[in-house]
Amino acid sequence: MNSSTYCKGTGHSSSKQDFLRGYASKSGDIQVKFNKFDTYLCDGPANQTTTNKDELMTFFTDMTKMRRIETVADQLYKKKLIRGFCHLYNGQEAVCTGMEAAITKEDHVITAYRDHTFMMARGATPKEILAELLMKSTGCSKGKGGSMHMFTRNFYGGNGIVGAQCPLGAGIAFTQKYNNTGNVCLTYYGDGAANQGQLFEAFNMAKLWDLPCIFICENNKFGMGTPQKRAAAGDDFYTRAHYIPGIKVDGMNVLAVKTAGKWAADWCRAGKGPLVMEMDTYRYVGHSMSDPGTSYRTREEVNNVRQIRDPIEYVRKLILDNKCATEDELTAIEDAARVEMDEAAEFAIASPFPEPGELYTNVYKELVPVRAVEMTDTLIVVVNQQGNKQQQQQIKDIILFGGMFIIFILLICLFGPLKNVQHHRSNITAAEQQQQQLR
Amino acid sequence: MMLSKNLTQSLLRYTSNGAITKNASSRGFHTSKVLLAGGPSTPINYPSLEIPNAGETQKMNLFQAINNAMDISLRTDEKACVFGEDVGFGGVFRCSVDLRNKYGAKRVFNTPLCEQGIAGFAIGLAAQGATAIAEIQFADYIFPAFDQIVNEAAKYRYRSGGQFDCGSLTFRSPYGAVGHGGHYHSQSPESYFAQTPGLKVVMPATPIEAKGLLLASIRDKNPVVFFEPKLLYRSAVEDVPIGDYEIELGRARIVQEGSDLTLVGWGAQMKVLMQAAQMAKEKLGLSIELIDLRTILPWDVECVEKSVKKTGRLIISHEAPKTGGWAAEISSAIQERCFLHLESPIQRVCGYDTPFPLIFEKFYLPDHLKNFEAIKKSINY
Numbered sequence: 001m002n003s004s005t006y007c008k009g010t011g012h013s014s015s016k017q018d019f020l021r022g023y024a025s026k027s028g029d030i031q032v033k034f035n036k037f038d039t040y041l042c043d044g045p046a047n048q049t050t051t052n053k054d055e056l057m058t059f060f061t062d063m064t065k066m067r068r069i070e071t072v073a074d075q076l077y078k079k080k081l082i083r084g085f086c087h088l089y090n091g092q093e094a095v096c097t098g099m100e101a102a103i104t105k106e107d108h109v110i111t112a113y114r115d116h117t118f119m120m121a122r123g124a125t126p127k128e129i130l131a132e133l134l135m136k137s138t139g140c141s142k143g144k145g146g147s148m149h150m151f152t153r154n155f156y157g158g159n160g161i162v163g164a165q166c167p168l169g170a171g172i173a174f175t176q177k178y179n180n181t182g183n184v185c186l187t188y189y190g191d192g193a194a195n196q197g198q199l200f201e202a203f204n205m206a207k208l209w210d211l212p213c214i215f216i217c218e219n220n221k222f223g224m225g226t227p228q229k230r231a232a233a234g235d236d237f238y239t240r241a242h243y244i245p246g247i248k249v250d251g252m253n254v255l256a257v258k259t260a261g262k263w264a265a266d267w268c269r270a271g272k273g274p275l276v277m278e279m280d281t282y283r284y285v286g287h288s289m290s291d292p293g294t295s296y297r298t299r300e301e302v303n304n305v306r307q308i309r310d311p312i313e314y315v316r317k318l319i320l321d322n323k324c325a326t327e328d329e330l331t332a333i334e335d336a337a338r339v340e341m342d343e344a345a346e347f348a349i350a351s352p353f354p355e356p357g358e359l360y361t362n363v364y365k366e367l368v369p370v371r372a373v374e375m376t377d378t379l380i381v382v383v384n385q386q387g388n389k390q391q392q393q394q395i396k397d398i399i400l401f402g403g404m405f406i407i408f409i410l411l412i413c414l415f416g417p418l419k420n421v422q423h424h425r426s427n428i429t430a431a432e433q434q435q436q437q438l439r
Numbered sequence: 440m441m442l443s444k445n446l447t448q449s450l451l452r453y454t455s456n457g458a459i460t461k462n463a464s465s466r467g468f469h470t471s472k473v474l475l476a477g478g479p480s481t482p483i484n485y486p487s488l489e490i491p492n493a494g495e496t497q498k499m500n501l502f503q504a505i506n507n508a509m510d511i512s513l514r515t516d517e518k519a520c521v522f523g524e525d526v527g528f529g530g531v532f533r534c535s536v537d538l539r540n541k542y543g544a545k546r547v548f549n550t551p552l553c554e555q556g557i558a559g560f561a562i563g564l565a566a567q568g569a570t571a572i573a574e575i576q577f578a579d580y581i582f583p584a585f586d587q588i589v590n591e592a593a594k595y596r597y598r599s600g601g602q603f604d605c606g607s608l609t610f611r612s613p614y615g616a617v618g619h620g621g622h623y624h625s626q627s628p629e630s631y632f633a634q635t636p637g638l639k640v641v642m643p644a645t646p647i648e649a650k651g652l653l654l655a656s657i658r659d660k661n662p663v664v665f666f667e668p669k670l671l672y673r674s675a676v677e678d679v680p681i682g683d684y685e686i687e688l689g690r691a692r693i694v695q696e697g698s699d700l701t702l703v704g705w706g707a708q709m710k711v712l713m714q715a716a717q718m719a720k721e722k723l724g725l726s727i728e729l730i731d732l733r734t735i736l737p738w739d740v741e742c743v744e745k746s747v748k749k750t751g752r753l754i755i756s757h758e759a760p761k762t763g764g765w766a767a768e769i770s771s772a773i774q775e776r777c778f779l780h781l782e783s784p785i786q787r788v789c790g791y792d793t794p795f796p797l798i799f800e801k802f803y804l805p806d807h808l809k810n811f812e813a814i815k816k817s818i819n820y
Contacts, residue, residue: 085624135798162580163583193552195556226524231550231552359791
């Protein structure tokens with residue numbers, strides 16, 4: 001395999017990364033130019049943007065933290081404190097960071113199982129992320145999800161089956177359109193998932209109903225251990241949706257990602273329907289922790305990308321060239337990230353595992369009898385305790401509801417016909433029946 | 440209650456820091472070193488099936504036996520091909536290792552990540568008479584392909600009035616708990632498929648049987664879903680005959696004869712049941728008849744019936760959740776046939792009716808203690 005293929009970046013004419021043609025203006029603005037976007041059925045934004053010291057420092061800090069949390073996850077996995085599956089994001093940080101900078105916290109995000117850094121971008125704390133990785137009760141999913149199943153506000157996971165999140169993204173986007181929220185949904189998937197049928201079903205619905213959905217293909221060049229070229233008949237993922245406009249972005253350049261992301265979000269907010277973005281990026285690590293990531297590519301290839309296209313190094317160079325900060329200040333940021341993640345790891349390690357009774361909660365909304373536990377006395381006690389709590393709450397609810405019901409009847413007697421009473425009566429009966437079942 | 444004590448103990452073991460990882464690490468699942476090296480193997484205390492006129496044997500673990508079966512199939516049947524995600528370089532569990540080198544990339548090849556596509560493609564291939572051996576990387580990933588397998592493959596012969604079929608089709612897929620697989624790398628979906636007339640569902644418990652059953656499945660003239668216990672890929676080792684042999688589908692194996700109680704299971708659960716049976720023998724002096732169903736659909740109802748008429752007691756155990764699991768079907772069929780012979784209610788010792796848990800796997804699994812307690816309960820009824 002020609003390793004240099006992956007080192008050039010989008011549309012590079014030479015193998016050298018033309019890092020920046022920027023200059024600092026008097027106002028502190030920094031003009032940055034990057035490679036032209038490849039577009040499909042649209043013009044796309046200009047290949048330049050204006051940034052400033054604050055933004056660059058934020059990008060550097062955020063991406064450094066992301067790299068660090070994955071390093072810590074890697075260590076914890078090797079210490080066998082993390083069990084199950086664990087997929088790291090090293091190398092792809094610019095995608096997650098740049099897109100988050102392009103949207104608001106009211107917008108929505110869904111991705112697959114390489115999800116730790118998305119949690120951070122969405123505002124979750126390293127503590128709850130690492131605790132979830134260690135299956136601790138302080139984790140974001142109470143320790144019940146693990147690495148692949150993380151959720152936080154306006155972030156819908158954390159999905160384990162390749163490509164399964166794509167139609168969900170379309171559904172989330174539909175809600176935005178239906179409720180006229182003006183928000184968009186970022187639906188991430190990989191180049192491997194791009195070959196799943198579900199994605200094309202989602203494309204069709206999204207375009208049919210012009211949903212504010214941005215489909216983002218993080219093309220890290222490998223679907224598990226199979227190189228993109230051997231799995232996909234065409235390697236232009238941004239043109240794949242046929243009738244949906246697309247744009248190909250240098251996914252290692254956070255400013256290019258942000259520029260394209262802002263443009264894409266505006267497109268969706270303007271009611272023009274969905275978009276496909278292909279992020280040309282690269283994963284330094286294996287598909288998961290069980291994959292050393294070297295059997296289907298050379299170490300040289302990985303090192304070349306690291307040296308030439310690393311997203312954090314790109315921002316570092318911008319910062320230093322524009323004298324936004326000194327080397328020492330950047331080192332201080334890295335040290336702070338290290339301390340923060342180490343503390344989060346200590347917190348996670350010290351946290352307790354979930355209570356055994358949690359095995360039965362969240363299966364249904366109600367606590368239903370769990371079959372096959374007849375013989376497990378210890379656990380039943382826990383379930384009963386929780387059942388009692390729930391029962392007490394339900395009794396409270398019934399009293400409250402009953403009170404409201406009486407007031408409602410009085411109001412109706414006073415002011416109007418009794419046409420809704422039957423309906424409410426049946427609700428009460430259902431609640432009573434539920435009570436009896438619980439007893 | 441002895442079981443509660445045991446459970447409490449296991450609970451304590453589980454919740455105290457460190458112990459869980461110690462136990463889980465000994466399995467060596469999905470650690471790169473083990474994957475690359477071929478893995479350490481520990482012999483199991485489980486009687487090997489004797490194959491008549493077996494000839495020369497070789498020590499193999501379960502994935503090597505599977506590999507050997509596919510090797511024989513590719514060698515003896517020029518229409519056979521093997522495909523699936525990452526199968527070309529050996530698959531994530533090394534089952535197809537070296538096959539591409541031996542038989543070429545035209546017959547052993549990677550597919551994109553598209554389970555539904557793989558299944559439909561395999562059906563079309565088989566409908567043209569090719570011997571299609573398709574791998575779905577984990578049984579948990581088989582659900583996108585569920586429609587193709589259940590609606591297309593299973594009904595092909597019936598809905599065309601016998602003009603077309605995809606009988607030369609076999610889906611292989613690793614199933615079951617491994618210690619820490621979590622929600623999407625641990626499930627046992629056999630009973631979803633077992634409710635589909637037109638399919639056969641096979642689950643081996645040992646390397647010798649895995650090889651013979653897989654060869655029989657590949658050559659069977661009906662579409663077969665073949666679930667492999669991934670927990671045993673490396674840990675189960677036997678002297679497997681290197682020659683070509685088949686084990687008839689639809690026939691259970693009486694692993695151990697007994698007179699007091701019949702214990703039925705399949706796949707990786709057999710080792711657990713053997714442990715429970717041994718415990719019952721040592722602690723209670725009971726003689727347990729242990730039956731490995733091997734084929735889930737069509738299952739060997741006569742064998743179980745005969746055994747229950749002899750022992751009067753039946754326990755069925757599987758990892759999948761209890762409600763609607765295959766144990767329910769067995770329990771129902773046996774009470775229809777053996778009602779007056781039963782000395783105690785038929786029991787099912789199964790997974791709980793929850794999603795397969797990540798952190799709570801040890802609680803969830805129907806281990807030997809739960810089975811032992813069920814045996815006691817049945818005898819004391």
